[in-house]
């Protein structure tokens with residue numbers, strides 16, 4: 001029982017080295033030269049203090065020898081040996097200072113490089129995750145935890161590991177010098193410092209657990225900071241007078257966090273002090289012992305000077321080694337967060353088909369059903385449809401009926417729970433991700449308003465031709481954006497949004513025209529997906545867009561979601577969805593003649609215009 005407990009304690013203590021290897025590897029792959037410099041300087045800085053203490057002893061002994069020579073009546077007093085040692089010590093001290101300064105410089109540079117490296121690793125990982133991850137709050141906690149401290153912790157762990165090696169080297173060399181005096185003194189000093197170490201690792205663990213639990217609160221604070229600091233929120237927050245309420249919430253979260261922090265900090269400080277007293281007491285007992293031994297002439301004055309230096313420095317080195325271990329424990333815990341995030345499993349059910357077996361088949365949904373993760377009700381049920389190359393499909397339905405969900409399945413942001421979707425006769429799951437995505441041009445309702453130039457905002461539709469200004473123009477023409485862009489101060493070169501210097505804000509409809517142009521930028525895409533692309537566009541422009549819509553999308557399949565029947569009626573096929581199910585399917589004329597759901601909604605809207 002006892003031995004099991006001891007093994008556990010040992011394993012816990014050794015756990016401080018768990019991530020050291022990985023952290024060192026991370027630093028090593030970030031900059032080999034810098035790591036070698038860091039290791040060499042650590043070695044030098046670890047060995048020099050004992051050498052300096054030893055030279056100190058040589059100085060005192062040489063001084064005593066010289067002065068005894070004089071007292072003995074020698075006419076020639078040899079002043080050179082002590083001076084030689086003084087010079088030697090000066091050189092050693094200068095070297096120590098140089099190595100310490102070198103350590104600081106290389107650590108600062110490595111910190112910057114490593115911060116960038118870890119952030120890139122986190123962002124690269126984020127790119128491989130799917131949409132479902134981003135809709136899960138636990139995942140946000142993970143990414144928040146990984147990002148918050150992870151960029152500084154690997155270097156900190158490496159510094160502490162190296163620092164520990166440096167301290168250990170110093171301690172071993174001090175030990176070698178001290179053992180000559182008494183082995184027991186060495187053992188006593190080590191034992192006296194243990195309680196402080198145990199307390200340190202305990203508190204570090206507690207601090208970390210506090211940090212992890214709090215991820216939701218921290219995110220809440222970040223969210224409020226975001227709400228109060230972003231230009232797109234500011235109008236509503238002002239007009240609804242939400243400022244004070246939000247600030248109040250911000251304070252509440254802070255007060256709660258501060259209370260916990262304060263308790264832990266005070267407890268940690270108090271215990272650190274009390275247990276530190278134990279090792280100070282041990283140090284002074286040893287101090288007294290050395291003084292007594294010197295008074296009784298058992299050791300030389302030089303030895304006493306050396307022992308005192310060694311004791312004093314040995315004690316502070318030991319204390320700093322213990323703090324390093326406490327800190328390493330903490331670093332390990334934070335790094336476990338980083339690696340937990342980086343090792344988050346990504347299922348990539350993508351195939352490698354780049355070309356369909358039946359290119360004339362177009363898109364086919366067969367009995368597709370889908371329920372969002374964590375939701376109890378299916379968003380889509382038994383959807384079947386078929387769209388041939390070049391055909392246009394409009395999807396109609398009330399809010400929340402499942403239209404956008406259908407598009408998310410088509411674009412493979414989600415995978416159906418049952419049923420299958422085929423493109424050119426091949427199941428979407430078997431398609432190569434790049435080949436599939438290259439074939440689709442899409443605008444979602446919440447398309448992104450990039451704080452880039454107008455041209456780039458259109459160019460992102462086809463990243464390989466991001467800067468091709470000729471293509472921008474063609475795409476802008478198709479999206480009816482050409483006219484207003486030409487009136488902007490720097491035309492396609494105008495910076496959009498308010499975040500950067502000279503940025504210009506656009507109206508909702510103008511942004512939507514940019515988004516339309518973006519979808520048209522993808523010239524090789526033969527599937528165009530438009531989720532309410534004209535909801536903010538004025539009637540005249542919409543009329544013009546759809547008048548030439550057939551011409552500009554001649555060879556493309558189009559999936560169009562719209563609440564405007566003037567737009568919908570132009571489609572070859574109309575799909576009416578209600579509550580996740582297809583309730584009607586046909587052309588505008590057929591559906592009107594049926595006198596069902598579609599006919600009722602159409603007449604309702606038409607009546608509104610009369």
Ligand SMILES: Nc1ncnc2c1ncn2[C@@H]1O[C@H](COP(=O)(O)OP(=O)(O)OP(=O)(O)O)[C@@H](O)[C@H]1O
Nearest residue numbers: 135372375379397398399400401402403404405406
């Ligand atoms: N990410 C999600 N996680 C869970 N449920 C979702 C998610 N997105 C949508 N839903 C739910 O799925 C159903 C269908 O939503 P969907 O966005 O497809 O509707 P829609 O027909 O496009 O509506 P609208 O006309 O308002 O855009 C709704 O009940 C909605 O609450």
